Amino acid sequence: MIKVLIYEDIRELREGLTMLLNGSEGFEVLAAYRNCDNVVDEVTGLQPDVILMDIDMPGTTGLEGLKRVREVNKVVKILMLTVFDDNDHVFKAITNGANGYLLKKTKPALLLEYIADAHTGGAPMTSSIATQVLQMFASMNNHKKEETFNLTERERQVLQLLVDGYSYKMIAAEKFISIDTVRSHIKKIYEKLQVNSKSEAIAKAFKNRMTEDR
Amino acid sequence: MIKVLIYEDIRELREGLTMLLNGSEGFEVLAAYRNCDNVVDEVTGLQPDVILMDIDMPGTTGLEGLKRVREVNKVVKILMLTVFDDNDHVFKAITNGANGYLLKKTKPALLLEYIADAHTGGAPMTSSIATQVLQMFASMNNHKKEETFNLTERERQVLQLLVDGYSYKMIAAEKFISIDTVRSHIKKIYEKLQVNSKSEAIAKAFKNRMTEDR
DNA sequence: TGAATTTATACATGTTTATGCGATTGTCTG
DNA sequence: CAGACAATCGCATAAACATGTATAAATTCA
Numbered sequence: 001m002i003k004v005l006i007y008e009d010i011r012e013l014r015e016g017l018t019m020l021l022n023g024s025e026g027f028e029v030l031a032a033y034r035n036c037d038n039v040v041d042e043v044t045g046l047q048p049d050v051i052l053m054d055i056d057m058p059g060t061t062g063l064e065g066l067k068r069v070r071e072v073n074k075v076v077k078i079l080m081l082t083v084f085d086d087n088d089h090v091f092k093a094i095t096n097g098a099n100g101y102l103l104k105k106t107k108p109a110l111l112l113e114y115i116a117d118a119h120t121g122g123a124p125m126t127s128s129i130a131t132q133v134l135q136m137f138a139s140m141n142n143h144k145k146e147e148t149f150n151l152t153e154r155e156r157q158v159l160q161l162l163v164d165g166y167s168y169k170m171i172a173a174e175k176f177i178s179i180d181t182v183r184s185h186i187k188k189i190y191e192k193l194q195v196n197s198k199s200e201a202i203a204k205a206f207k208n209r210m211t212e213d214r
Numbered sequence: 215m216i217k218v219l220i221y222e223d224i225r226e227l228r229e230g231l232t233m234l235l236n237g238s239e240g241f242e243v244l245a246a247y248r249n250c251d252n253v254v255d256e257v258t259g260l261q262p263d264v265i266l267m268d269i270d271m272p273g274t275t276g277l278e279g280l281k282r283v284r285e286v287n288k289v290v291k292i293l294m295l296t297v298f299d300d301n302d303h304v305f306k307a308i309t310n311g312a313n314g315y316l317l318k319k320t321k322p323a324l325l326l327e328y329i330a331d332a333h334t335g336g337a338p339m340t341s342s343i344a345t346q347v348l349q350m351f352a353s354m355n356n357h358k359k360e361e362t363f364n365l366t367e368r369e370r371q372v373l374q375l376l377v378d379g380y381s382y383k384m385i386a387a388e389k390f391i392s393i394d395t396v397r398s399h400i401k402k403i404y405e406k407l408q409v410n411s412k413s414e415a416i417a418k419a420f421k422n423r424m425t426e427d428r
Numbered sequence: 429t430g431a432a433t434t435t436a437t438a439c440a441t442g443t444t445t446a447t448g449c450g451a452t453t454g455t456c457t458g
Numbered sequence: 459c460a461g462a463c464a465a466t467c468g469c470a471t472a473a474a475c476a477t478g479t480a481t482a483a484a485t486t487c488a
Contacts, residue, residue, distance in 0.1 A: 095351070117341045123344035128335075130314075133348070136351070155464095164417070168445075169443095197379060199413070199416055200379040202416050367434095368435065391435085392437055395435075397475085397476080400475090
């Protein structure tokens with residue numbers, strides 16, 4: 001039996017969801033609230049398995065409710081409900097520990113499946129939401145491609161050491177070369193990166209993710 | 215009619231998928247290959263709507279195939295198939311532009327739905343995969359919270375300018391303070407960050423995402 | 429109100445960087 | 459083979475930085 005808590009400000013929808021779940025095998029609605037002003041107390045008191053949380057609620061918003069619950073309970077599964085597949089909301093919900101993100105227009109049968117899914121550790125998402133998540137993800141990481149600035153292997157090594165906070169002297173010792181050689185490499189690196197100080201080179205290296213993040 | 219191209223090294227599965235799709239209303243398999251050694255030619259020649267791509271293939275791997283296709287075609291939908299919900303593969307597939315990621319054990323009926331879904335712009339994912347994606351996403355972004363190192367407002371400003379490549383002199387001019395004041399601020403910053411050079415401070419600022427990425 | 433913190437300034441000394449001009453050796457390629 | 463490039467080393471100089479020690483007004487907060 002999956003114990004569910006519902007937060008939804010629209011009465012029809014709230015009651016509809018309650019009836020749907022209570023009328024389905026394996027689901028039980030512990031309570032349904034019109035806002036999440038007391039969400040922490042309610043969750044700790046009732047100990048639900050899954051929470052359906054509307055995002056767009058007056059007063060304490062669903063995102064705020066999500067945060068509050070997560071502060072005291074990391075295991076309860078929280079599914080966000082919304083009418084819009086709004087990019088910003090999706091992002092915030094995910095980074096705040098939501099387990100899934102569903103559009104309200106999801107069909108009842110699917111909804112039940114999604115809830116069960118979340119309960120067993122899945123992360124159900126309406127596919128339009130998933131698309132957004134993938135795009136965000138891809139855009140974040142595509143950052144790091146290309147732009148090697150035609151550095152030679154040796155230059156890359158030297159730059160890496162610079163980024164790691166080594167002085168010329170230390171680089172020389174590390175690589176068994178003279179400090180003058182280090183200088184000449186670094187001069188070349190500056191040319192290629194089009195900078196003229198260690199700081200700028202390091203900043204550029206980080207911005208272009210050219211270095212080994214340790 | 216959704217035109218599908220299949221890449222799968224296991225004959226039974228390849229033929230099974232072909233039969234399933236050809237026997238279903240609205241789907242047509244253009245071809246099914248055992249490897250993606252010639253994937254670019256095949257895709258440009260046949261112009262499919264959706265590609266089912268096995269990840270674990272001998273020879274040219276599915277990830278490699280994905281990359282090659284994406285170099286010449288940004289619109290065709292590519293669904294990755296795999297037996298394992300391996301973290302690393304999922305990550306690479308996503309950042310290389312896959313539209314969805316399915317486990318091979320997905321039921322036939324669902325598979326058809328997923329393909330149609332991808333065709334209309336969705337990003338179908340087995341929910342266990344989705345869970346991983348969300349976790350990766352959350353962990354990436356939680357990076358940037360906290361760890362302000364108790365820098366004062368002024369110190370933060372100075373650090374920001376350092377990161378932007380300003381010299382002491384330039385910072386002094388920018389902030390209308392003397393260079394000696396800049397020195398003392400920076401000395402304090404080093405103490406708090408527990409570093410002892412500009413380079414290390416900058417690196418630490420980037421690693422902790424304390425600065426404004428411009 | 430009084431103590432602590434932040435912000436500001438000053439001076440001195442030694443270290444590190446940035447940059448210029450050269451020069452030698454080996455490798456690769458047209 | 460000649461020319462391009464990578465990697466190495468040397469020397470010189472001016473600028474920038476790191477660090478220590480001191481002082482003091484302004485602000486914050488218990």
